[in-house]
Amino acid sequence: MTASKKKKVWLFKLGLRIALYSSLASGASSFLVLIIFSGLSLLNSFLAAFGIAILVLLISYFFNYKLQYNRLNKLEEISRNISKKRFAEYQDITTNYSDEIDYLVKHFVKSSRTIEREIQRLNRIENYRKEFIGDISHELKTPIFAIQGFVETLLNGALEDEDVNREFLKKTMRNVNRLIYLTKDLMEISKLETGELKSDMEPFYLYEVIHDVIDSLHHKAERDEVALILNDFDKNIQVKADKNQIKQVLINLIENGVKYNIKGGKVEIDVVNFKKDKNRVLLIVKDTGIGIDEADLPRVTERFFRVDKSRSRERGGTGLGLAIVKHIIEAHREQLYFDSKVNEGTTFKFTLRKVH
Ligand SMILES: Nc1ncnc2c1ncn2[C@@H]1O[C@H](COP(=O)(O)OP(=O)(O)OP(=O)(O)O)[C@@H](O)[C@H]1O
Ligand SMILES: [Mg+2]
Numbered sequence: 001m002t003a004s005k006k007k008k009v010w011l012f013k014l015g016l017r018i019a020l021y022s023s024l025a026s027g028a029s030s031f032l033v034l035i036i037f038s039g040l041s042l043l044n045s046f047l048a049a050f051g052i053a054i055l056v057l058l059i060s061y062f063f064n065y066k067l068q069y070n071r072l073n074k075l076e077e078i079s080r081n082i083s084k085k086r087f088a089e090y091q092d093i094t095t096n097y098s099d100e101i102d103y104l105v106k107h108f109v110k111s112s113r114t115i116e117r118e119i120q121r122l123n124r125i126e127n128y129r130k131e132f133i134g135d136i137s138h139e140l141k142t143p144i145f146a147i148q149g150f151v152e153t154l155l156n157g158a159l160e161d162e163d164v165n166r167e168f169l170k171k172t173m174r175n176v177n178r179l180i181y182l183t184k185d186l187m188e189i190s191k192l193e194t195g196e197l198k199s200d201m202e203p204f205y206l207y208e209v210i211h212d213v214i215d216s217l218h219h220k221a222e223r224d225e226v227a228l229i230l231n232d233f234d235k236n237i238q239v240k241a242d243k244n245q246i247k248q249v250l251i252n253l254i255e256n257g258v259k260y261n262i263k264g265g266k267v268e269i270d271v272v273n274f275k276k277d278k279n280r281v282l283l284i285v286k287d288t289g290i291g292i293d294e295a296d297l298p299r300v301t302e303r304f305f306r307v308d309k310s311r312s313r314e315r316g317g318t319g320l321g322l323a324i325v326k327h328i329i330e331a332h333r334e335q336l337y338f339d340s341k342v343n344e345g346t347t348f349k350f351t352l353r354k355v356h
Contacts, residue, residue, distance in 0.1 A: 305319050
């Protein structure tokens with residue numbers, strides 16, 4: 001026999017107590033009324049009052065049982081489930097008496113749902129924290145061990161050789177820079193992922209921002225022999241967004257377009273009307289680079305995901321750029337689309353709200 005079945009055959013003690021009090025009260029008052037007004041003998045009055053008391057006891061117990069037992073039982077079941085963290089089992093509780101017990105049941109269910117949501121939220125944060133710390137320590141290890149290796153070799157005698165010496169210091173510097181970028185990106189992504197960084201929405205001219213970004217990346221593109229092309233669009237288009245965050249999105253996308261490209265390749269930037277919503281524009285960053293395999297494509301916005309770890313590392317990549325892009329676009333409640341073909345190129349698109 002299960003615990004709940006066992007419960008059902010038990011006596012409803014509260015109901016019985018209320019019924020007993022009612023029956024005592026009605027028995028005593030009937031006895032008094034009978035003795036004063038009916039002219040019955042003491043014994044007969046007592047027997048009649050006793051009969052009435054028994055009747056009241058049974059009727060009262062029956063109603064108490066019907067009105068309270070099931071719902072109190074439900075409350076007990078809910079609290080037992082909560083203590084076992086089983087929240088889903090009372091999702092469909094309906095109440096139809098609109099009295100204090102119903103009110104209690106309703107509020108009990110409501111509070112347990114709040115507890116459930118809070119537990120889930122805390123679990124999510126905790127999992128995120130664990131994963132994040134795991135990822136960070138993994139990512140920090142590579143440059144730190146590299147620096148340790150170079151410095152050790154230098155200390156073990158390589159310092160004497162001028163050429164080796166310079167080469168190793170350059171490599172050490174590259175890894176130090178990697179650590180600097182990594183910590184900067186980590187701060188940014190953790191703020192974005194926990195929702196700490198709020199977007200500061202303001203209207204601005206899209207052309208100016210895109211122009212600034214292209215200017216800042218011009219040197220890198222030239223060095224890699226990749227052409228940066230901004231196709232014509234209405235210079236008067238204004239959008240409402242966080243200017244610095246959108247700048248960051250464009251930098252990350254265009255930088256990728258350059259970084260994962262080939263010599264003589266190009267990165268084209270377009271701004272067009274968004275067909276699905278006339279209040280929005282679509283920003284397009286399209287490259288003619290190495291492309292991303294179909295199987296890897298859905299994962300590129302995950303933090304620390306890199307298709308080719310060694311190629312990314314060698315170019316200073318930490319695998320956070322697109323995760324930051326995704327979070328910024330989500331925080332703006334805009335859409336991000338991407339598509340790619342290996343050896344043909346990659347296209348990233350995102351929407352922004354226009355200011356009329
Ligand atoms: N335009 C692109 N063409 C080809 N591969 C790309 C492109 N953009 C991103 N990727 C792939 O997706 C991965 C994740 O990109 P992401 O920008 O997040 O990281 P990253 O460039 O490695 O490092 P960083 O944090 O410096 O941006 C890259 O490592 C690369 O493999
Ligand atoms: Mg990148």
